[in-house]
Amino acid sequence: MKSTLYQSLKELLDQKIENLDIFTNNFSKQKSDFNPKEQKKLHAKEWEIFKLQKKFQNYLNKIDKSILILRIDFIKNEEKILFFKDILKNKNNFQKYENKIKILISEIEKNKLKIKILKKEQKPYFSFYKLNAKNKQEIKKIKQEIKIIKNSNIENLNLKIEKLYAKNNELDINLKIKNSDLNKFIKLIKKAENSLINKSKNKIKDMAFIIENLSVYYGSKKSLFNINIEIPKNKIIAIIGPSGCGKSTFLRTLNRINDEISNFRSEGEILLNGKYDIYKLKSIINKYDKIELTELRTRVGMIFQKPNPFPISIYKNVSYGPKINGIKNKSLLNQIVRDSLQKSALWDEVKDNLKENGTSLSGGQQQRLCIARSIANSPEILLMDEPTSALDPIAAAKIEKLLLDLKKDYTIIMVTHSMQQAIRISDYTAFFYQGKLVEYDTTEKLFKNPIQKRTRDYVMGKFG
Template sequence: MKSTTYQNFKELLNKKIENLNDFKVKNNLLKNKINIEAKVLKNLELKELEIFNLEKKLQKNLDKIDQKILKLKTNLLKNKEKILDLQDLLEDKNNLSKYKKEIEKKSFEINQIKNKIKIFKREKKPLSAFYSLNYKNNKEIKKIKKRIKKINKCKENKISIKTAKLKQKNNKIDINLKIQEHDLNKFIGLIKKANNVLVKKEKKIIEEMAFVVKDLNVYYGTKKALFNVNIEIPRKKIIAIIGPSGCGKSTFLRTLNRINDEISNFKSEGEILLNGEYDIFKLKSIKNNYDKLELTELRTRVGMIFQKPNPFPISIYKNVSYGPKINGIKNKSLLNQIVQDSLEKAALWNEVKENLKENGTSLSGGQQQRLCIARSIANNPEILLMDEPTSALDPIAASKIENLLLNLKKDYTIIMVTHSMQQAIRISDYTAFFYQGKLIEFAPTEKLFKNPIQKRTHDYVLGKFG
């Protein structure tokens, strides 16, 4: 990509941003867009559209550079493979005797097998295995002879010249690669600059949210389960999701880390942003197309605790260390520290520290659920999804889990489906009320229970239906 192309784009973008800012100053639009005249608003939108269209052109150039980089890297790899082949050829040329010995060995084996065939023929025993061995040996001899022929054809000086030329090509590719990668970073910078202008107002609100859900619709086959859900879930708070059975609470929860994807007839529409940056359906950043998010990474960052405790039938220690181990942590001291920290955060360490080798399934129901929370925490998540985590527990165990969640919200966002409105009142900061697949109301818990806006919310919290 010629630097003049970048320079032209840079000057054009700066000019359009300057024009937009001058227009805002002239029309007193820096603070808000309330009560703007229709004509002024239209002109403002046109100026923003110019920047948006320029951003799309920048993205096209970025894609072209990316394709060039991919092609260069492919050529670099091919040349390296050729160099290795030539080096092998040179090494073989200096060691032809090993091939000759191999041929002698195979020929000897063939003769031995021929003798065995004669004996077996007389004794009328099966011969297919011997024929197969001889066929294989003959094939290998042909292959070795072909290799020898190729080695003999090659001259040492020609191999050296070819290797030098390939290395020279790779040096040029390396230089070109650095230039292209430099251009790529410059264009990414311009796209970010354009993007920041367009999303600046919305950006601050979105980035403070653990999840921003826009126009979410969910289907199981032809049956629609969620209808146009829009919700912004703040970070490091406890969010309770309430509503009657079958209203879409668990479906919504499981969509947040795409566990529902495992259901064959599941389909979703809309957008869910993680931390205001990653589109969890497209698995990439909305700010930078080259910043990808793996599905496994999403499920690590957004952990899940189910209604019924489900510890693995292995030791308490291995339950907690399982996630870090499969993510590549092998150091024993580090694993020990992760296990202890996770169990302490789950308020279970003091109860099990002397019995870490015991099977996780030997614990009580409440302890098993806290073990599952520790197992999830060990993966260092940002968000914990909980599908009725206390419904299968006795009141004392449920109370311990509630106290644990109040402590955990300092470090994690907790989104919890619950059938207990009293539990929602006791521990949640915000509550979302779902009914027949629709989000009816979302508000601070105290406000939703004491002064709901929607009549259906009012009737539900008073126990008139459910």
């Protein structure tokens, strides 16, 4: 990125923000409200900044993509360096390769014997054919490596290694430049966004959700009554209360899963990031800034009570969402799968078995796979409906530890029947009773010193 391009865009943004400030300040001095023509002018000025913001985002995406390509090239070069070094190390030592071949040949013979026995007993034996095919392929690979080592020239190998190191030094410099460009555009995007936020309704920027006067109906039956709550970003919020109090209804309203129920309707306002009205699917700041329902459900992921991995491979479970969203590049998908499984603390357990069916994992592993599947879509918020209730204590403890790690990157809103779990891991707790939000506070305060008598009775176990 040329610095002149960045500088010209920065100057253009500063000018647009200054124009917007002057315009709003002039009219704020007047006693009367804006008339429609003035409102239209204001929206036009906001739209100019919004378009610039989108332009910055496009540049940001391009830089982000180029950084990923550079990183992949860097890793490939490192793998080649290790390969060439291994060749040099084993130039005069073929014994370990020959031993490997002997072991594989021995396994092939054993499998042949098993096949004969199984044929006589009329039992399934096809899996042993597959094992032998795999072993033969491995022998072929080892023989090719021996051939490469025998034909390789030490001087040429050292020269190749030097060139690869030089390439990686260049890549490292380019990565630093690209990261610097990335940070510059991030600052411009934030500056544009802040200029629009400052002209918006007086909403808190650091909130994942701002919910005002939310009521929910199923036909004529009212399930939630005038819920008002603000949910901060990068915190764990526990939703507690007796069965049938509206916890899950509230949770499923936040990404509009309840829309699938024919007689469902809602009243009130739910703002995503204090900005997007999730039912109107547009910004309260700028009417031109809209989101799709699919984007909302991508940004607000859902983990259910019972693990529900797809009956396909672990790899396909995690890559399914990104593929649906248009990502086809194999290297990028591999990176997403690896990152998602690492974030969900599952990578080390499954990295050698990514082709295994997701349903073959244990209950706790399946739930972490479902979390990885959701993370792969790059959500901002994770909704969890009793994510550990179907798990044994050890698996549940792993999920709790994982959630504490994840809150650095995500807001987690979790329905739980376990008050001990809420105390252990949540930052805030909301107590629901008969469709009403009775009390909402920091977890420590709500459990140690609740304001409402009903809350006190519930946390002390007098009912529920």
